[in-house]
Amino acid sequence: MPIKKVVILGSTGSIGINTLKVVDQYPDKFKVVGLSAYNNIDLLEQQIRKYSPRYVGVNGEKVVALRKKLGSLKIRVLNAQTDLGYMVSLKAVDVVVIGMSGSRALAPFMAAIKEGKTIAPANKEALVIAGDLLMRQAKRHKAQIIPVDSEQSAIFQCLQGQPRKFLKKIYLTASGGVLKDIPQSKFKTLSREDILLHPRWKMGMKITVDSATLMNKGFEVIEALRLFELKTNEIEVVVHPEAIIHSMVGFKDGSIIAQLGITDMRLPIQYAMTYPERWPTHLPDVDFFKLKKLNFEKPNLKKFPSLSLAFHVAKEGGTLPSVLNAADEVAVAAFLDGDIAFTKIYSIIEKIVRSHKIVRQPDLKEILEADRWAREEVGALALKAC
Numbered sequence: 001m002p003i004k005k006v007v008i009l010g011s012t013g014s015i016g017i018n019t020l021k022v023v024d025q026y027p028d029k030f031k032v033v034g035l036s037a038y039n040n041i042d043l044l045e046q047q048i049r050k051y052s053p054r055y056v057g058v059n060g061e062k063v064v065a066l067r068k069k070l071g072s073l074k075i076r077v078l079n080a081q082t083d084l085g086y087m088v089s090l091k092a093v094d095v096v097v098i099g100m101s102g103s104r105a106l107a108p109f110m111a112a113i114k115e116g117k118t119i120a121p122a123n124k125e126a127l128v129i130a131g132d133l134l135m136r137q138a139k140r141h142k143a144q145i146i147p148v149d150s151e152q153s154a155i156f157q158c159l160q161g162q163p164r165k166f167l168k169k170i171y172l173t174a175s176g177g178v179l180k181d182i183p184q185s186k187f188k189t190l191s192r193e194d195i196l197l198h199p200r201w202k203m204g205m206k207i208t209v210d211s212a213t214l215m216n217k218g219f220e221v222i223e224a225l226r227l228f229e230l231k232t233n234e235i236e237v238v239v240h241p242e243a244i245i246h247s248m249v250g251f252k253d254g255s256i257i258a259q260l261g262i263t264d265m266r267l268p269i270q271y272a273m274t275y276p277e278r279w280p281t282h283l284p285d286v287d288f289f290k291l292k293k294l295n296f297e298k299p300n301l302k303k304f305p306s307l308s309l310a311f312h313v314a315k316e317g318g319t320l321p322s323v324l325n326a327a328d329e330v331a332v333a334a335f336l337d338g339d340i341a342f343t344k345i346y347s348i349i350e351k352i353v354r355s356h357k358i359v360r361q362p363d364l365k366e367i368l369e370a371d372r373w374a375r376e377e378v379g380a381l382a383l384k385a386c
């Protein structure tokens, strides 16, 4: 395989750092041509010095400070708010790993699609809010999307070589989150520290909170529906606390194919970056004899209503996923800032989702307008909740 030239959006985050670890394993096979971060310019500087990319993106307010740190180093420093689309579109780019958080990934995601790049999205927000549009454009521009989110990667892997017409059902697995065994009566008093102790995966703060509420699983349901063009009755969430099975695909003949592996994001990241090849890793294999058994449970929808809400949103479609995503982003940020209690996250999101006037088959402008509307509404509600 010729050297792959890679751009990593969100290189200072959990996904970005893991992507660079994959690059470290194969320095002769990957060349980092672009990196982007937001505020963490100290770590970005270290990455720049180690990987020598030609382009980097940061929060516009940090461009001057980063430039100063880099001295005479020959590199173009771009504004991450406006220029990531330009960076991913460069001729020199083969693979774009989208590890940045939030719906702002939508613009560079779309730009990479329009240039027919191979895209490895870990970011789920863009697919949640505009999955239909992105997939339509990907087909049109022959861009390859190889998901990194571990559940979507598992489904993608299980579907290899399987004609779509034989698919019966996707079993999307969920570890159950940090609150699985905590009684609902204790939710009111949960602090940010209680929530950030995720049992299986080490991730950024926002996705860890979403995992606790199961909203993350709800987003993954919407993401899977869009990526694999499914109907809501073709997907079921299965709580699997060991998180060894990353998801399964059931076929019409009754066979079910599962993808298993240790809980380490380097596995799906590397798979997406080397697809269709499978290169060796130094990571341990699953030890079945240590593990002994795998458990499965139905999700408790009464305790975690976010999941049912996400199914409702998925079914309705239109601009509603954009509203769900934006409302969640603002409500979770308010919780992390200590402005609202944990239980308020859901009640605020539900209120906004139920009061939205859905636009069916929206274009990008309408999706972004719904996002703006929801953020404004949640901001006002969160203020009232303090």
Ligand SMILES: NC(=O)c1ccc[n+]([C@@H]2O[C@H](COP(=O)([O-])OP(=O)(O)OC[C@H]3O[C@@H](n4cnc5c(N)ncnc54)[C@H](OP(=O)(O)O)[C@@H]3O)[C@@H](O)[C@H]2O)c1
Pocket: 009, 010, 011, 012, 013, 014, 015, 016, 036, 037, 038, 039, 040, 041, 080, 081, 098, 099, 100, 101, 102, 104, 122, 123, 124, 125, 148, 149, 150, 201, 202, 203, 204, 205, 206, 207, 265
């Ligand atoms: N972590 C996981 O295991 C995992 C698994 C599956 C899916 N995902 C998805 O992957 C995405 C990233 O998750 P994460 O856990 O890696 O998050 P994270 O650790 O919080 O990292 C987020 C990254 O995005 C950058 N960023 C933040 N705001 C930005 C903005 N406005 N413009 C451009 N870049 C911005 C951050 O830069 P600074 O740090 O420099 O500010 C950082 O590099 C999310 O969509 C998440 O749902 C993550």
